[in-house]
Amino acid sequence: MAGIRLERLGKVFGATRAVDGIDLTIPDGEFVVLVGPSGCGKTTTLNMIAGLEVPTSGDIWIGDDRVTDWEPGDRSLGMVFQSLALFPHMTVFDNIAFPLRVKRVAPAEIERRVRAVGDTVHVGHLLAKRPATLSGGEAQRVALARTLVVEPSVFLMDEPLSSLDAKLRVEMRTEIKRLHGTLRSTFVYVTHDQAEAMTMADRIVVMHQGRIQQVGRPLEVYGNPANRFVAGFFGVPAMNFVEGELHAESGGARFVAQALGLSLPGQRLGSGPAVLGVRPEHVRLVSAGESWPAAVSLIEPLGDATLVFLDYGGPSSLVAKVDAEEKLAVGDRRSFTFRRDRIVLFDAATGGRLST
Amino acid sequence: MAGIRLERLGKVFGATRAVDGIDLTIPDGEFVVLVGPSGCGKTTTLNMIAGLEVPTSGDIWIGDDRVTDWEPGDRSLGMVFQSLALFPHMTVFDNIAFPLRVKRVAPAEIERRVRAVGDTVHVGHLLAKRPATLSGGEAQRVALARTLVVEPSVFLMDEPLSSLDAKLRVEMRTEIKRLHGTLRSTFVYVTHDQAEAMTMADRIVVMHQGRIQQVGRPLEVYGNPANRFVAGFFGVPAMNFVEGELHAESGGARFVAQALGLSLPGQRLGSGPAVLGVRPEHVRLVSAGESWPAAVSLIEPLGDATLVFLDYGGPSSLVAKVDAEEKLAVGDRRSFTFRRDRIVLFDAATGGRLST
Amino acid sequence: MRQRGFPLFPLVRHTLLLAWAAVTLFPIYWMVMTSFKQAAEWVTWPPRWFPHEPTLVNYVKVLTPGTSTFELGRQTLKILKPIGDSLIVSGIGSLIAVLLGSALAYSWARFGTGGRSYPYNILSIRMVPPIVIAVPFVVYFVTLRLLDTYTGLILVYLATSLPYVIWMMLAFVEEVPVELERAARVMGASRWKVLRSVVLPLTASGLVVTFLFVFILNWSELLLAMTLTNTEVSTIPIQLNKFQSANEGRDYGPQAAIGTIATLPVVVLGFLIQKHLLRGFSFGLLRK
Amino acid sequence: MTAAGAPGAGRLRRWLERERVFKWLPFVPVQGLFALLLLPNFLLLVYLSLLSWRITRGAWWNAAFTGLDSFQRALEDSRFLWALARTFAFAAVAVPLELLLGFGLAMLCRRSFRGRRIYTSVFLLPMMIVPAVVGYDLSMLLIDQGPFNQLLSLFAGRTVTVRWLSEYTPAQLAVIGADVWQWTALTFLVFTAGLAGLPEEPIRAARVMGASRWQIFWHIELPLLKPVIAIAVILRSMEALKMFDYPMLLTQAGPGNATETVAVYLWRVGWEFARVSDAAAMSLILLVAVAMYILVAIRVLRRERRRLTEEGAV
């Protein structure tokens, strides 16, 4: 069993800084999810851990070993790729047996272990088939089995579920999570899907332009983003941002924006241009209290909830996520307010978080 | 301007009944979304409307014309493909101008119309570029512009947004919807994405195995599914299904399942095996009223809401979607109930809807 | 896709295709027929479209080893040694070319070794007309003691067929997903193991097609072979040229027999790999 | 390597496994081959061209430099210039014909229909025949009392006795015909592969826009096929400019000099007339002429291929 430590890890491709000196410690047995926009360096980081790319700077430790220079095969890790990377010219059995054969395990032992792991992930009946004839979920399971069979201490997964349809994705993510529960190996998991990140991660690592933006538990990252980038990246639909000014007030601060102004008692935030962020589910339609009037400009029913676009007089409309049962019509005039405790403020220039 | 009518439309490929005699009337100006699992015949249907596939049976009417035998180019429709299908060797200008050139519009007129439509979809500044140098969203807009420029009375779109990332997808869907608002042309739109289907459609057509399962307004399909397939297909996470028995009761019916039983007063449903369906957001954690005890087996925080897996003693756990603020821990014992008015019942054998 | 209009299109198509098929088959047909004709039927007016008295004598003649009776102006060709030599030279040359060339294509496709222009530079080697290098080659090969040796000719064929190998194999190598190799690497497979167990099986059809194509090229090559060999090595084209050049010949039957023998194996191979041929000749230019 | 913990011995093996070593492994023999085989050869060619050596004049390493004399002689040698022009002219007739025929046939065989496989197999046959056999075979067909004239007589309705191998223009046609007959197979193959690889959706899009078959062909398919056309042109031109076998076997470069290609003439100058330095100079001139043409074509190919791969990303 082994934790992972990345020390000032960097990778430069020509002129591109794909990974720009990241430090990260993943304790043994943790399930870490890497997220970030396309091209932010997730795959590159994973490949460096696997040994498939040679870092241009920094070091990688797995367990107590500095593995930076090791061959991928020596690192005792398992990797699942987005494309699954099943060998199309081998049967399922041979696919699962491949890593054992590479390690020159005795044939009888191979037979035993392949069958055992095949049963664990429910592909025992598919062993004679070829990958091309498998369904998406089956192929996914075979890829897992192939990784599991050598019992690696670290699992690396690069968007393993992204080629599955929505339904299967939900199913498989539960299964992987269950696996993690059983094995208690270290998992590093890359995904684009927020639901996956939120539900699977012990900790989420948000990356942007080769740097780590925030590391934290899922709800921490969601509810307490470290900067405007993280705040905007997480959540569908995205967090509403309102640009305005902060003024120091006695006993707190006041945020003023076009057609909007609210007091933030008890907070010391200084003065200057700032951005207020509030998630759609924290915009409430109310009839009383400190609130602002708005017109409903668009309604998007999602079934389980409804998105309401509110024109309140600011430069763009605010999106509120309200209960599906709410009776609304385009053109309605409603008042709205924010859940004060969920508001976040950012420095307009740096995007850094202001409220503490 | 033209509505579309499909009459017993069918298409057989060798042994595959890709489309199995569907009837559908789309009034002029309606935005219809086709959804369904992969391979259910959505693309084939769209291609038949476009004239790219010849139906093996049935007829297609556009406006007042029976167009079944017409060449695609004569049907006055615009089509956007999943791959966008921009002509890679032409500039954006030439791409947009192509349909006009085909129709031998005068060059000055072409110039004018391309610029006009370019401005409408905000690609005016890209006209000299080549498709390869465009970003995903830009390419998408160009594909739209190319379709718009001839002002077709019918738009066909086959998963046009599926190659974009989550954020852009949300943006573009609003844009397409706005376009529909302005043009009021007839739109037939294929998608895999439920949020798209729910938010964009005037009516949703759910297909399965070449047949239409249900046609209805989004909330109708979501809240009032015609059969178990539609119910299970819509919604992430999927609707909970509980298999059990219906017993006629005085003044109603009673549904009994393992560890679960509830009365359905005022409903005449007969007796026999049945399946109860309830969406996760309609499973409520309560402390009073008719409720059943359960243990929390898994918690998946999504940020804006939390999924709770409840072990209540049945064969599989129930998923409840609860407020993100709800304080819960795995192992907690909680009581739950269903929103009675949202329960749906299906025939266990046919999957047909039971409650009316 | 459907096409409206022109109901006669299939008819026109078949007419045109049949016409070209006839053009294609006519010389081949004639050669095969002549190989079964006796001397009296080789040249007649009107020409005989099939042998009236079919005979195998031409095949017997060219395949019987040893000297036979010579006739004035009617030398009898021998084909066994040239076939053997051709097999050795083209076989080994093409094989090494395919191995090296595909390794090179692999290295270029995966690591960009040699720079972006490398395949184009290589292609320009093929552009050099053999006659240009023929004269200095003799001078050079004499010093290396490679003249009139199998090794010499093999090296030359290796060098001249590499450009084709690299271009054809690029298409196939690029089709192998990198992730497959990475997966194998992570499982502990060495790079050799990856090549052997993953890349090789997946590009096998490409290797076969490429081998066949350069084999045909080398099997057919005349000028360099003629220049660089004397007594020890003699390929089929040289042998044919010795006896068929414009002022000789007229030994139609045995020559047709040799032509048929020299053609048959390649044609059979070609048929077997026909569907891969198409992939091999996309040169990676178009992908679905 | 300090990876003490890493299992396995074989230092060399490990060293060979490193990417920056491994990736050069195939390059060493290939570049070595070129460096040892072709480069000295080329230098020798240049050296010889600067002498006025003929085989009858002692050993080449004793021959004195005479500067560019050989080049001057070559450029004043009208037979050489004609042979050069003739070779390019043959290529200029044969290659477009092969391209057109190959393209036309590939278009006709594009969509599946009954018999397509058979046609395809037949059309590929000529490629698999040794050119020497083709030369021989055609010489048998083209004699004045041969089946080809018989067929022509049949179509013409009177006795045709064209002397295909011993009259000026017919002999040239025969040589070009041999090239076309044999290598249309290759262009057919390349174009069939190209057409099969054309993306479907832009074509469908164009159909929906009302483009006619011809417009689609002209504005969409043909431009997309440009790189394929470029490679076909390059491959065929390169080979056609080397033409040697057909004239050698069909006509002995005659009658007169009707079919004397530059390769045949160089063969004669070098080996029959023993003027090695002149042959070397002519070779270099030929090389430059071919290179100017082919390199331009390769540039086009490169541009088209680059465009295409970039576009592949969309």
Add this chain to the structure above:
Amino acid sequence: QTPAGTTADARAVAGAKAYMQSKGLTSLKLNMMMPSIFTAGSTVEMANFEKETGIGVNYFEVGILQIQAKAMSEAVAKSGSFDFWIGDPISLPDLAEAGLAKPIDDLVARGKADLDDIVPGFQEQARYKGKTYGLVADGDNFILAIRKDLIDAPGERQKFKAKYGWEPGCPDTYEQWYQLAEFFTRDPKGAGVPEVYGAMGYRARSWGWRWWLQQFYAKGGMPFDDNLKPLIAGKEGLESLRDYIALTKFMPKDILGWATPQAYPFYAGGNAFSIMTYPSIAIAAEHPERSKIVGKNRYCLVPGYVVGGKLVRRSLQGYGNIFYVSSYAKHPEAAYWLAQYLTSKEVSARLVSGPNSVYDPYRRSHLTDARVIKARTKEMVETHLKNAQVMAPMILIQGAVEYNDVLDQNIQEALLGKITAEDALKNTAAAWEKITNQIGRKQQIEGWKAIKPAFPTKNVPD
């Protein structure tokens, strides 16, 4: 030192045995390059020699027109890949200069090859600048064969005489040959495909020039003056070339592509009235199975021209196989002994009379050898050796191949009507000047002087 033996072949065998002994060899395979169409004939005799001496031969066959190129490349390569070869006289000057052909005067002297028996003019072709480089194996001066059966057909003589005013038979002049050709061209259908063609000669690339050269010599022409200025573009050249072209219209259509393998069977098939060609035509024409015209031929003295009131006949030594020994041979002496064996009186007679022989009589003794007469007919052998009295050599100086190739090319273009006869000869002359200048005039003058004595002095044979 001369090996024992009374005949040249016995001495050759003895010499070879001694050689083997001195080298301590019991068997040996010599490599021999030879034109592929000539592999015929000599195999049996070579087998005999091997039986006696242990020296055998591996053939290395090459297309007849590529012998020169292969030999040149060997001159560069010096690889010793063949010990000796059969070639024609034209290539000798270049190959001697290139150092490939080995002077064998000492061996000839040692072996006492009886060269005296050879009809004058033949062995001279194997000499260059005073040295002997080879042993002649073949007397290849042209002969004219005509069909006496056609002349003797009922009524033909009378008709011919009425038309042309002389009794048909062997023509004395080219004009008479033209008349014969014209008369005996038989095209009953008038379709342009005669049943019998009036004449045949070689007009193919690389061959046709020889037939013109013979005609040119008969006109009294000489290719060069003593300063090696070309003389061909004069009156003699022009007139003879015009006649040469004119006669071609009586020949088969494809004649421009034909050499021996095509021409012989055609004539032997009875398709032509006359043919000017190599003497081995007799083998084909008198072949009991393959010929349709056995015994129907007359073999004629070569025709000529009346120059200055006197008839001048000229025959050209138009190919002539010669055994050359390579300077880079591994066993030059062994090769020489085999050559001497094969060209000796006795063995050469066997070779010349062989059933598929391509070697034509060239020794006086062949004239009286019964085997030769049986194979060739007495008339033919006699006529052939008479023709040898007026036999002229080809242009045998350095660059011969190139001089001849240029000539040939221009003649063919004139024949095809691409250029006028006048231009053809002028172009040739100009090109010859260039070649001479490039090789070196002084050297060429020397070579030309050396070959001049080989030209005949008689105008008609005795």
